[in-house]
Amino acid sequence: MSAKKTSPAKSSARAWQRMLSGRRLDLLDPSPLDIEVTDIAHGLARVARWNGQTSGPNIFSVAQHTLLVEAVLRKQTPRIDHRVRLAAMLHDAPEYVIGDMISPFKAVIGGSYKLVEKRLLSAIHIRFGLPAILPAEIEQQIKAADMGAAYLEATHLAGFDEAEAKRLFGRDPKLPPAIQADYVSPWSATKAEKQFIARFKALLP
Numbered sequence: 001m002s003a004k005k006t007s008p009a010k011s012s013a014r015a016w017q018r019m020l021s022g023r024r025l026d027l028l029d030p031s032p033l034d035i036e037v038t039d040i041a042h043g044l045a046r047v048a049r050w051n052g053q054t055s056g057p058n059i060f061s062v063a064q065h066t067l068l069v070e071a072v073l074r075k076q077t078p079r080i081d082h083r084v085r086l087a088a089m090l091h092d093a094p095e096y097v098i099g100d101m102i103s104p105f106k107a108v109i110g111g112s113y114k115l116v117e118k119r120l121l122s123a124i125h126i127r128f129g130l131p132a133i134l135p136a137e138i139e140q141q142i143k144a145a146d147m148g149a150a151y152l153e154a155t156h157l158a159g160f161d162e163a164e165a166k167r168l169f170g171r172d173p174k175l176p177p178a179i180q181a182d183y184v185s186p187w188s189a190t191k192a193e194k195q196f197i198a199r200f201k202a203l204l205p
Contacts, residue, residue, distance in 0.1 A: 027120070065092065069089070076141070151171065152175070
């Protein structure tokens with residue numbers, strides 16, 4: 001019996017992306033060696049949160065969101081280890097490759113997206129000296145900060161009233177007014193990229 005032939009479409013399918021750094025990142029088997037912070041910053045600064053449904057002349061980027069999450073985490077737990085802050089900054093880093101799918105769409109497509117996302121995040125963590133999988137307690141702290149950031153974005157940028165935002169995302173994290181005003185005013189892609197890299201360098205062990 002002859003061996004089963006692989007269809008041309010399947011054998012030629014491409015599961016990697018070439019980055020501006022020259023790296024070629026395989027989505028099915030991502031190597032930490034193919035991950036560069038410059039690629040992450042560049043990509044996240046150009047990915048829109050909320051499917052672009054935010055006010056202002058610029059998109060509200062995932063890069064800016066991650067910095068807001070880290071700021072909320074600092075407010076909630078002022079003495080938390082800098083490695084946890086770095087993990088908070090990188091919690092959405094896989095989106096530099098796969099984009100930012102809104103939560104309702106993730107619920108529709110199910111588990112495949114999550115598997116790719118988890119593999120990418122583990123490789124990113126290893127690349128920058130973090131555990132491939134974070135302890136549950138740390139994940140919960142980052143998630144709480146993420147929800148706090150989402151509350152601010154929802155009420156200041158995405159058209160949610162406070163009652164709806166509270167029901168979906170929890171409480172207002174009560175950032176200092178000056179910090180809040182800056183972080184929820186959408187930056188240009190260039191500024192978001194530079195700010196991301198600067199904060200990353202400050203937190204890198």
